[in-house]
Amino acid sequence: MATKTQGKAYECKHCGQLFDGLSAFKEHGRTHTEVNPFTCRHCKMCFSQLGNCKQHERTHTGEKPYPCQYCKKGFSQLGNCKAHERTHTRDKPYTCKHCNKCFSQLGNCKKHEQIHTGEKPYTRQYCKKCSSSSSNCRNHEQTHTGEKPYTCHYCKTCFSQFGNCQQHERTHTGEKPYTCKHCNKCFSQLTHCKQHERIHTGEKPYTCQYCEKRFNDLSNCKRHERTHTGEKPYTCQYCKECFSWPSSLKRHEEKHAIDNSLKDKQHCQ
Numbered sequence: 001m002a003t004k005t006q007g008k009a010y011e012c013k014h015c016g017q018l019f020d021g022l023s024a025f026k027e028h029g030r031t032h033t034e035v036n037p038f039t040c041r042h043c044k045m046c047f048s049q050l051g052n053c054k055q056h057e058r059t060h061t062g063e064k065p066y067p068c069q070y071c072k073k074g075f076s077q078l079g080n081c082k083a084h085e086r087t088h089t090r091d092k093p094y095t096c097k098h099c100n101k102c103f104s105q106l107g108n109c110k111k112h113e114q115i116h117t118g119e120k121p122y123t124r125q126y127c128k129k130c131s132s133s134s135s136n137c138r139n140h141e142q143t144h145t146g147e148k149p150y151t152c153h154y155c156k157t158c159f160s161q162f163g164n165c166q167q168h169e170r171t172h173t174g175e176k177p178y179t180c181k182h183c184n185k186c187f188s189q190l191t192h193c194k195q196h197e198r199i200h201t202g203e204k205p206y207t208c209q210y211c212e213k214r215f216n217d218l219s220n221c222k223r224h225e226r227t228h229t230g231e232k233p234y235t236c237q238y239c240k241e242c243f244s245w246p247s248s249l250k251r252h253e254e255k256h257a258i259d260n261s262l263k264d265k266q267h268c269q
Contacts, residue, residue: 071177087177087190 010025011018014032019025027049036046038053042060047053055077058064064074066081070088075081083105086092092102094109098116103109114120123129127144139161142148148158150165154172159165167189170176176186178193182200187193195217198204204214206221210228215221223245226232232242234249238256243249 073175073177084177088179090181 009020010022012025012028012032014029017028019028031048036048038047038050039045040047040053040057040060042057045056047056058076064076066075066078067073068075068081068085068088070085073084075084086104090104092104094103094106095101096103096109096113096116098113101112103112127140129140142160148160150159150162151157152159152165152169152172154169157168159168170188174188176188178187178190179185180187180193180197180200182197185196187196198216202216204216206215206218207213208215208221208224208228210225213224215224226244230244232244234243234246235241236243236249236252236256238253241252243252
């Protein structure tokens with residue numbers, strides 16, 4: 001039974017939330033009662049809200065009724081379309097309440113705020129470590145299970161993370177959704193776009209922890225730091241010799257491959 005209140009017509013008896021309209025009030029009520037009156041026409045899965053049911057049905061039909069106004073890419077959900085459009089506009093409407101850093105997506109803002117609060121609300125079921133986000137928790141659990149639920153539409157390669165699958169699919173489609181705001185050059189990955197933009201701005205956000213030299217790319221900074229530490233993380237698969245740079249390792253292993261090929265020829269003779 002709805003309770004009438006001043007200014008708002010209906011109050012939920014379960015949680016006290018207020019609603020102007022009867023339909024919104026009833027729809028909300030089903031989140032408490034677990035009544036699911038809307039059924040998918042394709043797989044008979046049931047939903048409490050019509051919008052969620054229609055959204056689910058698009059996973060069967062492939063329908064993408066929401067096109068990006070900048071590149072015309074289609075999306076099955078309006079929210080995903082709006083989030084994508086911000087990769088073009090660089091709009092960042094969500095602000096961290098602790099340091100005022102801005103974000104284009106609410107989820108990223110919430111995740112960032114946990115750096116300030118130290119909150120880690122998600123517990124991994126296999127090793128019981130805690131994570132600050134549900135996605136990090138799921139991704140880590142897949143290292144235990146080996147699960148790879150995301151499949152490339154083009155070559156059927158499987159991935160444990162959705163973002164990695166999307167990034168891989170662009171090698172097939174050639175899609176480059178990220179545009180440099182200085183010269184309009186396009187990139188398939190946001191990190192590559194940001195790295196390129198630093199050529200224009202001169203920004204060097206990565207600092208060597210040993211000599212304070214600055215770099216515009218994290219990998220270059222890490223490589224430089226090895227000149228201080230002597231670290232050699234790349235190991236030859238043939239003789240176990242170690243190298244500081246992947247390029248040095250590659251050249252070294254090619255020598256092994258040539259030597260092995262010569263030995264095979266001599267053995268055949």
